[in-house]
Amino acid sequence: xxxxxAPDLTGRATRPAGPLVIDIAGVTKLYKMGAETxxxxxxxxxxxxxxxxxxxxxxxxxxxSTLMNMLGCLDTPTAGRYEFNGKNVAHMGDDELADIRxxxxxxxxxxxxLLPRSTALANVELPLIYAGLPPAVRRERAAQTLHNVGxxxxxxxxxxxxxxxxxxxxxxxxxxxxxxSIILADEPTGNLDSKTGVEIMALFEQxxxxxxxxxxxxxxxxxxxxxxxxxxxxxGLIESDGPAA
Amino acid sequence: MKRLLYELTESxxxxxxxxxxxxxxxxxxxxxxxxxxxxxxxxxxxIRGIDTGFQNSLNMLGDDVLYVQKWxxxxxxxxxxxxxxxPIKPDQADKLNALIAQSPNSLLALAVPVAGRGTTAKFxxxxxxxxxxxxxxxxxxxxxNADFKEGRFFNDTEEVSGRPVCVLGxxxxxALFQGRSALEQQVFLNGHPYLVIGxxxxxxxxxxxxxxxxxxxxPLESFRKAFGTRRGSELRVKVTDKSRLEEAKEExxxxxxxxxxxxPGERDNFSVNEQGAIKAQLDPIKQGIAMAGLFITGLSLFVxxxxxxxxxxxxxxxxxxxxxxxxxxxxxxxxxxxxxLIEAVAICLIGGLVGLSLTYGLVLAVGAAFPAxxxxxxxSLVFVSMAVSVVVGxxxxxxxxxxxxxxxxxxxxxYE
Numbered sequence: 001x002x003x004x005x006a007p008d009l010t011g012r013a014t015r016p017a018g019p020l021v022i023d024i025a026g027v028t029k030l031y032k033m034g035a036e037t038x039x040x041x042x043x044x045x046x047x048x049x050x051x052x053x054x055x056x057x058x059x060x061x062x063x064x065s066t067l068m069n070m071l072g073c074l075d076t077p078t079a080g081r082y083e084f085n086g087k088n089v090a091h092m093g094d095d096e097l098a099d100i101r102x103x104x105x106x107x108x109x110x111x112x113x114l115l116p117r118s119t120a121l122a123n124v125e126l127p128l129i130y131a132g133l134p135p136a137v138r139r140e141r142a143a144q145t146l147h148n149v150g151x152x153x154x155x156x157x158x159x160x161x162x163x164x165x166x167x168x169x170x171x172x173x174x175x176x177x178x179x180x181s182i183i184l185a186d187e188p189t190g191n192l193d194s195k196t197g198v199e200i201m202a203l204f205e206q207x208x209x210x211x212x213x214x215x216x217x218x219x220x221x222x223x224x225x226x227x228x229x230x231x232x233x234x235x236g237l238i239e240s241d242g243p244a245a
Numbered sequence: 246m247k248r249l250l251y252e253l254t255e256s257x258x259x260x261x262x263x264x265x266x267x268x269x270x271x272x273x274x275x276x277x278x279x280x281x282x283x284x285x286x287x288x289x290x291x292i293r294g295i296d297t298g299f300q301n302s303l304n305m306l307g308d309d310v311l312y313v314q315k316w317x318x319x320x321x322x323x324x325x326x327x328x329x330x331x332p333i334k335p336d337q338a339d340k341l342n343a344l345i346a347q348s349p350n351s352l353l354a355l356a357v358p359v360a361g362r363g364t365t366a367k368f369x370x371x372x373x374x375x376x377x378x379x380x381x382x383x384x385x386x387x388x389x390n391a392d393f394k395e396g397r398f399f400n401d402t403e404e405v406s407g408r409p410v411c412v413l414g415x416x417x418x419x420a421l422f423q424g425r426s427a428l429e430q431q432v433f434l435n436g437h438p439y440l441v442i443g444x445x446x447x448x449x450x451x452x453x454x455x456x457x458x459x460x461x462x463x464p465l466e467s468f469r470k471a472f473g474t475r476r477g478s479e480l481r482v483k484v485t486d487k488s489r490l491e492e493a494k495e496e497x498x499x500x501x502x503x504x505x506x507x508x509p510g511e512r513d514n515f516s517v518n519e520q521g522a523i524k525a526q527l528d529p530i531k532q533g534i535a536m537a538g539l540f541i542t543g544l545s546l547f548v549x550x551x552x553x554x555x556x557x558x559x560x561x562x563x564x565x566x567x568x569x570x571x572x573x574x575x576x577x578x579x580x581x582x583x584x585x586l587i588e589a590v591a592i593c594l595i596g597g598l599v600g601l602s603l604t605y606g607l608v609l610a611v612g613a614a615f616p617a618x619x620x621x622x623x624x625s626l627v628f629v630s631m632a633v634s635v636v637v638g639x640x641x642x643x644x645x646x647x648x649x650x651x652x653x654x655x656x657x658x659x660y661e
Contacts, residue, residue, distance in 0.1 A: 074573060074654045095577045102575020109658070113570040117262045129255045130575035132248030174574070 013209065014228050018050030020086075021181050021213060022071060027080030029066050040066040042236040043080070048215065050181070053208045055224035055244065056217045058233035065186075067233060068217045072105055072184045073097045085181060102130050106175025108185035112167045114159040120146060120170045121155040127178045145173045149203060165196035172203060182213045189223055201226045252580050253587070260588040263560070264595070271592055274556045278596025278637065279603065281546030286604040286630050288542040292535045293621045299527055305448060305457060306520045309487040310388055311497055313356075313480035317516040319526050330514040331505070332477030335360060335465055338382075340504045341480065352493035353500070354485045357384045360468055360478035366413075366461060367433040368421040376417055378434050378461045380468020380478075388483040391457050394418075396428050396443030399464050407466030411439040415447040416458040434461060437471040490519065546637060549596065554641035557589045561649040568649055569657030582650035589642025590635055597634030601627060 029041040041063045048054055048071075056071075058064040069075040070082065073089055076097070082090040089100060101107075106127075114123045124142040133141075146155050149169045159167055168188060175183050185204070189197030205226060208214050216227055224230050225244055232239040264271040306312075315330050335358035345353045361379040365372060379385075386398040399410050411432065418427045418441070427441045439461075448457045468474070484493040494517055501515055561568070568581055608622045 069655045072573070074658070095579075098572060098575050098577045101573060107570075107573045109570070113566065113573075113658075115259075115567060115570075117259075117266055126255075126571070127574045129251050130248075130571075130577075130580065132251060134247070135251070135254075178575075 012228075015051040015208070015211070017052055020047060021050050021084065022046070022048040023081070023083040024070070025081040027070065027077040027082060029063075029070065029075070030078045039236050041070070041077070044233075044236070044238055046231060046238065046241065048182070048213070050213050051208075051211065053204075053214045053226070053228045054216070055227035055230045056215065056233065057219060057221075057224050057230055058239075059219060061235075062233040063236040064217060064219070064233050066236075068184065068186055068215075071182075071215060072107060073100045098130075102127055103178060104181040106178070106180040106183045108168070108171050108175050108183065108188045110187035110190040112159070112164075112171045112191070114167055114170055114174075116159050119156050119158055120151060120162065120173075123159070123170055124174045124177050127174060131178055142173070142177055145177045146170070148176070149173045163196075164192050165199055168192060168196075168200050169203065172200075172207075176207070176212070182215055183207065185214065185216045187218055188216065189218075189220075197223070249579075252583060256580075256584040256587040257591070259584060260591045263588055264591060270556060271595075274552050275592050275596035275599065277549030277552035278546070278593050278634065279549075279600040281542075281549035281637075282597050282600030282630055282634060283603050283607070284542035284545045285539065285633065286601060286626055287607060288538045289626055289629070290604065290608050290621055290623075292531075292538060293623060293626075295531060295534065297621055299524075299531060301448065302456060303520050303524055303527075304390070306523070307389060307481075307483070308520050309484050309490075310520070311482045311484060311490075311494060312518040313482060313497065313501055314516050314518055315477060315479075318518045318522045326512075327516075332475075333479055333515060334358075335469075335474060335478050337501075337504050338480050341482070341500055344500045344503060352485050352489055352496050354483040355384055355387060356480050356482045357382055357388055358465060358478050359385065359481055360465065360472075360474045360476075362472055362476070364435040364461070364472075366417050366421060367436075368430065371421045371423070373417050373420045373459075376414075376434065376459055376461050378411075378463060378468070378472070380463050380465040380472070380474070382465055385462065385481075388481055389457075391448070392446045394444045394446045395426060396441070398443055398462075404464040404466060407464055407470055409437065409439045409467045409471075410442045410464065412443040412445065412462040413441055414445050414456070414458040414460040416456075417461060418444040434463070435472070439463060439467075490521070494519070546633070550637045550641040553589050553593060553638060554644060556592070557585055557642045557645040558648075560588065561585060561645045565652065565657050565660040568652050569654050569660065572652070572654035573658060578650040580650075581652075582646045585646035585649050586639060586642045589646065590638030593634040593638030593641075594631065597631055601630050604630075 024047070025045045027041055027044045028039065031038040031040055044063070044067060056064055056067060066075070070077060073084065074097075076082075076092065077090055080090065082088070084100060084104060089097065092100070115126070121139070121142050124146055125138045128138040128141060143155060146152060149172050151166060151169050151173065154162060154166060159170070162170065188204070189200055192200060201223065204214055204216070214227075216223060218224055227244050229242065230244050231241045313333060315333055316327055321327060338356045338358035341356040345351045345356065359379050359381045361377055364376050364378040365374050366376045383399055383401045383404045394415065396412070398412055399408070403410055411434065413427060413432070421427065421432060422430065427444050430441050431438050432441055433439070445457050482497055484490060486493070497517055498513060501517070502513065505514060507514060571581065605622055
């Protein structure tokens with residue numbers, strides 16, 4: 001099903017980049033902390049295309065989280081341009097941003113962020129409820145997506161009945177279920193042991209090969225190496241942007 | 246539209262899951278609402294009961310009967326204007342009836358003279374004080390709505406001949422005969438012997454207002470013989486159409502002026518009273534009681550509402566991260582707002598339902614224990630208290646829910 005992939009420098013398959021999804025130019029973000037003004041981002045420009053597998057790296061305080069929030073349309077820039085699929089999201093209101101997040105972005109969090117009292121299936125259905133899909137469609141799609149991440153037999157389990165790796169798979173299924181333009185993963189292996197972490201990264205690899213666009217935010221080189229391109233941040237500026245070695 | 250529906254369904258599911266997960270907390274919070282709802286609905290039933298009591302008592306006066314009396318009902322400041330009025334004599338009823346018969350389109354149907362005084366009733370060793378004894382004509386039975394427990398009303402012959410017969414109210418008969426039949430027994434009203442020919446059914450009384458229960462009715466002629474009518478009497482006039490009471494009243498005033506041979510320009514030397522006048526006097530009192538009662542019991546509901554608000558704030562705080570997650574997944578402000586509002590409303594509704602069932606039980610218990618106490622449970626009470634519960638939930642849940650809906654997703658996601 002996947003088209004033939006050209007190998008990259010490390011010999012891994014790389015999908016040809018598609019149309020522009022994210023176009024950020026000269027974005028700054030200021031925070032007021034008491035009397036002090038903190039420059040979290042001071043003029044960042046980055047373009048992300050469909051079918052990319054990108055890692056955003058940087059030490060704490062580098063503006064990595066701020067950039068991630070910006071990319072995920074959770075936050076808007078103080079200044080600069082941000083276009084998502086050609087739409088200017090820099091000046092959108094809360095509810096418009098919520099709709100963009102719902103349709104275009106699939107979030108995977110470090111702490112999974114599953115609803116503790118809902119089953120795996122109900123958790124995966126959640127974005128579809130906000131998308132306004134009827135119950136039967138939701139159920140079928142959520143079940144199919146859970147099946148795809150290898151949890152077809154765990155659908156009626158609640159998060160506390162699942163292992164860490166399984167929980168993160170539920171979260172990945174939830175991110176995928178509404179067929180977003182990008183998957184945005186924030187330290188997806190941060191709360192997992194290394195073996196389970198490897199499994200999750202393998203899942204991302206598989207998703208990438210199936211045609212998803214993936215952005216992983218991490219401070220671990222090992223994790224970033226899975227990506228095809230790495231953007232490194234330092235002190236609110238892009239330090240380097242290039243293919244993963 | 247569809248989307249909102251799905252969001253609502255989801256919100257209800259989450260709300261009940263949340264209540265189930267925090268049983269103790271939800272129960273305690275609901276308790277505040279339960280107490281509030283019980284207090285308010287009990288007050289509501291009491292107010293309705295009072296209302297019904299007033300109404301029952303007033304109905305006894307008849308809403309289609311006008312009272313021609315020397316004094317007006319209600320407070321009189323200028324008593325000197327009334328005290329010198331000539332008494333209203335029983336025979337003026339005959340003259341009035343003659344006038345009514347002459348005018349074909351009269352709105353008045355029938356005038357009946359009634360003379361009354363307080364007496365003591367006695368049978369053997371048993372004695373009842375404060376018995377209102379009325380002397381009237383056989384027509385009396387045509388203008389009042391009273392049912393007989395046993396026996397009958399006196400007839401024209403008995404009235405004209407002044408036969409000493411009487412019809413007793415329920416309470417008097419009960420006190421004198423204690424369950425036995427009163428018919429054909431001789432009772433003494435202020436020492437005058439009367440043969441009981443009828444006993445009325447219990448009407449029930451409220452606050453000692455007008456009731457048949459402590460009345461005795463005797464033929465006017467025998468009343469005159471025993472007690473005299475020097476102190477005057479009153480006329481009760483039934484109207485043909487109670488929707489045109491005001492017109493009937495005007496006609497009656499005109500007719501009475503002729504009966505009493507008043508000159509043009511002279512002030513009426515009688516008063517025409519009606520049930521509505523008493524109602525107008527009682528209504529403010531009734532409303533005062535209702536307002537004060539509802540205000541005081543409303544305070545307890547207010548305390549319950551504060552409890553709901555508090556627990557919703559706690560719930561929002563606890564689930565800040567969940568709010569962040571939901572927002573990240575595409576929940577709009579409205580969605581979050583509704584979710585917490587529905588949670589608050591759900592607790593209130595549960596509290597309201599439990600409170601209402603408690604009230605229902607209490608009303609049944611009170612009704613069984615004190616049949617005379619006027620409490621009344623109604624369907625409208627169910628709807629009103631449910632509506633109140635919902636409103637309490639919305640009002641008290643709004644501030645925390647609004648705060649939740651406005652949370653910055655970045656901040657909320659970072660919250661631990």
